[in-house]
Amino acid sequence: MQSGRGRPRPRARFLAHRGARVGVALVAAVVLFALVGPMLASHSPLASDFVRGIGDDQMPVGPSRHFLLGADRLFRDELARLAEGARLSLFIALSSTAVATTVGGVVGVLSGYYAGTWVDALLMRIVDVGLAFPFLLLVLAIGAALDETSAWTILAVLGLTGWLGTARVVRAKTMQVKALDFVAASRALGQSTWAILLRHIVPNVAGPLLVLATMSVAQMIVAESVLSYLGVGIAPPTPTWGHMLFEGQDYYASAPWLLLAPGTAIVVAVLGFNLVGEGLRDALDPRAL
Amino acid sequence: MRQRLARRLLSALLIVWAVTTVSFVISHVLPSDPARLVAGPQARPADVARIRTQLGLDRPIVIQYAHYLARLAHVGPTVADGAPVDPSHASCATVGPLHVDLGTSYQQRRPVVAILADRLPRTVFLGLAALVVQLALGVGAGVLAAAKRGSMLDHTAVGLSILGVSTPTFLLGVGLQFLLAHKLRLLPLDGFGRTFGEHAASIVLPALTLGIFGAAYYTRLVRDEMLDVLHDDHVRTARAKGLPERTVLTRHVLRNALLPLVTVVGMDLGALVGGAVVAEHLFRWPGVGALSVTAILDRDSPLIMGVVLVTSTAVVLANMLVDGVYALVDPRLRQ
Numbered sequence A: 001m002q003s004g005r006g007r008p009r010p011r012a013r014f015l016a017h018r019g020a021r022v023g024v025a026l027v028a029a030v031v032l033f034a035l036v037g038p039m040l041a042s043h044s045p046l047a048s049d050f051v052r053g054i055g056d057d058q059m060p061v062g063p064s065r066h067f068l069l070g071a072d073r074l075f076r077d078e079l080a081r082l083a084e085g086a087r088l089s090l091f092i093a094l095s096s097t098a099v100a101t102t103v104g105g106v107v108g109v110l111s112g113y114y115a116g117t118w119v120d121a122l123l124m125r126i127v128d129v130g131l132a133f134p135f136l137l138l139v140l141a142i143g144a145a146l147d148e149t150s151a152w153t154i155l156a157v158l159g160l161t162g163w164l165g166t167a168r169v170v171r172a173k174t175m176q177v178k179a180l181d182f183v184a185a186s187r188a189l190g191q192s193t194w195a196i197l198l199r200h201i202v203p204n205v206a207g208p209l210l211v212l213a214t215m216s217v218a219q220m221i222v223a224e225s226v227l228s229y230l231g232v233g234i235a236p237p238t239p240t241w242g243h244m245l246f247e248g249q250d251y252y253a254s255a256p257w258l259l260l261a262p263g264t265a266i267v268v269a270v271l272g273f274n275l276v277g278e279g280l281r282d283a284l285d286p287r288a289l
Numbered sequence B: 001m002r003q004r005l006a007r008r009l010l011s012a013l014l015i016v017w018a019v020t021t022v023s024f025v026i027s028h029v030l031p032s033d034p035a036r037l038v039a040g041p042q043a044r045p046a047d048v049a050r051i052r053t054q055l056g057l058d059r060p061i062v063i064q065y066a067h068y069l070a071r072l073a074h075v076g077p078t079v080a081d082g083a084p085v086d087p088s089h090a091s092c093a094t095v096g097p098l099h100v101d102l103g104t105s106y107q108q109r110r111p112v113v114a115i116l117a118d119r120l121p122r123t124v125f126l127g128l129a130a131l132v133v134q135l136a137l138g139v140g141a142g143v144l145a146a147a148k149r150g151s152m153l154d155h156t157a158v159g160l161s162i163l164g165v166s167t168p169t170f171l172l173g174v175g176l177q178f179l180l181a182h183k184l185r186l187l188p189l190d191g192f193g194r195t196f197g198e199h200a201a202s203i204v205l206p207a208l209t210l211g212i213f214g215a216a217y218y219t220r221l222v223r224d225e226m227l228d229v230l231h232d233d234h235v236r237t238a239r240a241k242g243l244p245e246r247t248v249l250t251r252h253v254l255r256n257a258l259l260p261l262v263t264v265v266g267m268d269l270g271a272l273v274g275g276a277v278v279a280e281h282l283f284r285w286p287g288v289g290a291l292s293v294t295a296i297l298d299r300d301s302p303l304i305m306g307v308v309l310v311t312s313t314a315v316v317l318a319n320m321l322v323d324g325v326y327a328l329v330d331p332r333l334r335q
Helices: A010-016 A018-040 A078-113 A118-132 A135-145 A151-178 A181-188 A193-230 A241-251 A257-284 B002-029 B034-039 B045-054 B061-072 B112-147 B152-165 B169-183 B196-230 B233-240 B245-257 B259-273 B277-282 B288-298 B301-329
Strands: B073-075 B092-095 B098-101
Touching: A010 A018, A010 A257, A018 A078, A018 A257, A078 A118, A078 A151, A078 A193, A078 A241, A078 A257, A118 A151, A118 B002, A118 B301, A135 A151, A135 A193, A135 B002, A135 B288, A151 A193, A181 A193, A193 A241, A193 A257, A193 B169, A193 B277, A241 A257, A241 B169, A257 B152, A257 B169, B002 B061, B002 B301, B034 B045, B061 B073, B061 B098, B092 B112, B112 B152, B112 B196, B112 B245, B112 B259, B112 B277, B112 B288, B112 B301, B152 B196, B169 B196, B169 B277, B196 B245, B196 B259, B196 B277, B233 B245, B245 B259, B259 B301, B277 B288, B288 B301
Parallel strands: none
Antiparallel strands: B073 B098, B092 B098
16 A cells, blocks of 8 residues: 655654554553563462461452552452463463454455345354353353453454454445446456455455454453453453452452552553554555644 | 345354353363362362263363253253252352353352353443443544544544543543542542442443444544545535535434444444453443453353353344344435
8 A cells, every 4th residue: 555645654643643653652551561571570479378377367468568559359469460360361462363253354355345145144154153152151162162261262262252343344445446436347357266365355354353353452451351240251360450450359448459450451551452453554544634 | 135144143142152162272281280179279189080970070171061062052951940959050150941051260269150140241331331422422422523624623522532542441440430439529439339320320431431432433433434425425415405415414424324333333332242341340330241351361261151151142132233223224225
């Protein structure tokens, strides 16, 4: 795609986008925390410290020298758990987004290119059914079949349900591109379907797909934490942000840090990816102001 | 028109059927023993076996599935008021001779149709309350932001909107609960209440939680859509005619900008009626969403199936509604 004369290129526009810059900073902070966080913590995420973790009132201690973010209800180091949760959240969100984007992209392009044929009809009916399907049930079923819900289970479920919306958007975009003259021209020149798909369609839907993928990372972080929060996520004691929040909510009066720490982490990560996504959309959209 | 409606109905039915079938398979291959659940932990093996036969769980899954579909909608004796009910139709809901039977919950030991009949109205009320909040807040903020684009107000609205969509509902819910119920003690913490007044007080927190989250999304949608329409020729014409800005914004811009909102509202309506799982769970609002969590954690397959049926029907009906409303608002789509 070419940018018009005198108009900044997408990269420059992205870098000039105030929201995008904030987003990049937030995402970088979360990634850095996931990498460095465990080194800052004094304990392992699963270890209970019954000596220094218990305060005078028999409650978990608040933020202190030994526990930078306080101790949780089992007197474990909140910071260590938060950092471990960050690794897990990012890993699950990024990998499930990769799965969802690949599947959604392929299905969307094929469906859009063959719009009106049985291929399109079949794929879109699958999408319809998938969107009407309660995904909690799917998580539980896969979890039960595998005996225990692990990070891989959640990754698979999120990846296999997350592509539905992507496929719809990519399909619409593909249909737009396909109707353009240069596609008709390359067909008239005798290019094969594969060549048209790979050289003309895919590069033109790649922009919207990148935006969708970025925002999908944000949604996946939320989805993973919702599942943990509802008790069908990754089995404890593995620390996840959603489960930490679930455990923390009963202590919001006595130990608010147990709610604030995972809550802030989720919002910062989700906000970061959403802002980057918006920045990308505005930078890539030729109509953007 | 009528033919199109018939085709839509048929495809809607097919979707619900497909969802039901997949759920049936999933919930019946879950490694749990419903017979033991029903019999209780103290039961002797012989009793468990007897109950398994009674429930038909010893038969192949295909037979069980055929039986489920046959019972789902069947013709049975018309039940007169107060007349004794035939035990073989004890778990049916009847409309004249037409019976709907979704089986009996393993855990609650009540007909699934009766449980759903209790739960569904509460979820519908919550969904509608949430929708009112998000439309009022979202459209209001979106219109203001677009009218004063570039201003402090606009920046604040856009900022709050993106922060709002980035805050998971359970976090927002816990925050509101802490502030309004725990600190200020204005509202009950959670639950449903016994009287109408208590119901009304209890619905506020979950409705606000869902509504604020939705409003964040609507604000942005309405604002961006209005800014898009503002560049249209017909808006320039309207301004050139000398119409006051207020009239231009409401008559010429907002009406067009609201069109994409129809789709979103429809999808939200379907999702909300299907049960706002997180908000209902968090605030212990006894609706379909909270029920689905319990049913799944209990491995209560008849109840799971009932919830799935309601949820998917709500989504599919909402989609149909959107199409219908589109045809009404946009004459171009009426062929």
